Amino acid sequence: MKKLSILIPVYNAEKYIKACLDSVLGQDGINNDIEVLILNDGSTDGTLDIIQDYASHYDIVRFISRENRGIGPTRNELIDNATGNYLWFIDADDWIENGSIAKVLNALNSNDIDCLMLSYQVENQSGNIKRYIYNGDYPDGITLTKAQIYNNSVWSRIYKSKIVKDSGIRFGKYCMGEDFDFTFRLIPTLKRSVCLADIVYHYVLRQHSATQEKDYGHRRKVSDDSLAIVLAFQGYFDGFSKDDVFVLKQPFNDNLIAFIYSLIQQKHPFKYKLSVLKQLKKAGFIPIKPIVSTTPKRVKFMRLVNNPLTRLAMLFK
Numbered sequence: 001m002k003k004l005s006i007l008i009p010v011y012n013a014e015k016y017i018k019a020c021l022d023s024v025l026g027q028d029g030i031n032n033d034i035e036v037l038i039l040n041d042g043s044t045d046g047t048l049d050i051i052q053d054y055a056s057h058y059d060i061v062r063f064i065s066r067e068n069r070g071i072g073p074t075r076n077e078l079i080d081n082a083t084g085n086y087l088w089f090i091d092a093d094d095w096i097e098n099g100s101i102a103k104v105l106n107a108l109n110s111n112d113i114d115c116l117m118l119s120y121q122v123e124n125q126s127g128n129i130k131r132y133i134y135n136g137d138y139p140d141g142i143t144l145t146k147a148q149i150y151n152n153s154v155w156s157r158i159y160k161s162k163i164v165k166d167s168g169i170r171f172g173k174y175c176m177g178e179d180f181d182f183t184f185r186l187i188p189t190l191k192r193s194v195c196l197a198d199i200v201y202h203y204v205l206r207q208h209s210a211t212q213e214k215d216y217g218h219r220r221k222v223s224d225d226s227l228a229i230v231l232a233f234q235g236y237f238d239g240f241s242k243d244d245v246f247v248l249k250q251p252f253n254d255n256l257i258a259f260i261y262s263l264i265q266q267k268h269p270f271k272y273k274l275s276v277l278k279q280l281k282k283a284g285f286i287p288i289k290p291i292v293s294t295t296p297k298r299v300k301f302m303r304l305v306n307n308p309l310t311r312l313a314m315l316f317k
Helices: 017-025 049-059 069-080 100-110 143-148 161-167 178-189 216-231 242-265 270-282 298-306 308-312
Strands: 002-010 036-042 061-066 085-091 115-124 129-132 156-159 193-204
Touching: 002 069, 002 100, 017 036, 017 049, 036 049, 036 069, 049 061, 061 069, 061 129, 069 085, 069 178, 085 161, 100 115, 100 193, 100 308, 115 143, 143 178, 143 193, 143 242, 156 161, 161 178, 178 216, 178 242, 216 242, 216 270, 242 270, 242 298, 298 308
Parallel strands: 002 036, 002 085, 036 061, 115 193
Antiparallel strands: 085 156, 115 129, 115 156
């Protein structure tokens, strides 16, 4: 059995996939303890030819190619086909730091952990950079989250394969928000979680953001999916202690408020916006409580949402 499975879902990534694979396969730390498993999700450009070329030159590369099914089913299929003790998703248009695989393997070999939390760098195409550094060794996922070490991106952590597979937690068939749904549900299942303080991952912000899509049908689908993910957590917190709920509500409420803010800012019909807020209220997510967040701006926005008058007024934007 491999130590680490690097899982790369790919769709129409011919512009980026070479840089991604070179950043992985060109490292000194690469060895037979690693497999690189790529799933081509029905690409219509030259992506498959590139993947086939790399697979022919590297024994540790395996690939699957099939018709398009979307990112959620693609990630689930990668999980099911992975043979490693640990799972690490890498997006095809991102890349990893040179020497990072050796650091990752050292951390995994030195610790019996359920989750390795990775430090990373966010960069846009204009060269602006923001770094996120995580430190510490935590007994479980709740304690890790209590220390405000959390983000929605699945590529920012490496999970023990057994934890993911035994939990039955998988990605839904969403076009937006599937990372949050997956990573958030895994928090209570995690025992020891360790942070790797060195920058490992480079996340590149591209202009083709789904949230900026001009086509209204797509934006409506994104909004509907985001709503469905939130509503799926109705009753979820009933099974946790008061202290654990307080911790879990921080990332949950941050995700909720990001969705409400996006709903208000985008050009949806007034009736649609009102319908969404009514559904959130009926499900018990409005008013938002407890008001916990990582930023003062989000706390302020939550209070505006909790007030019926200001909540209604915001819908006319």
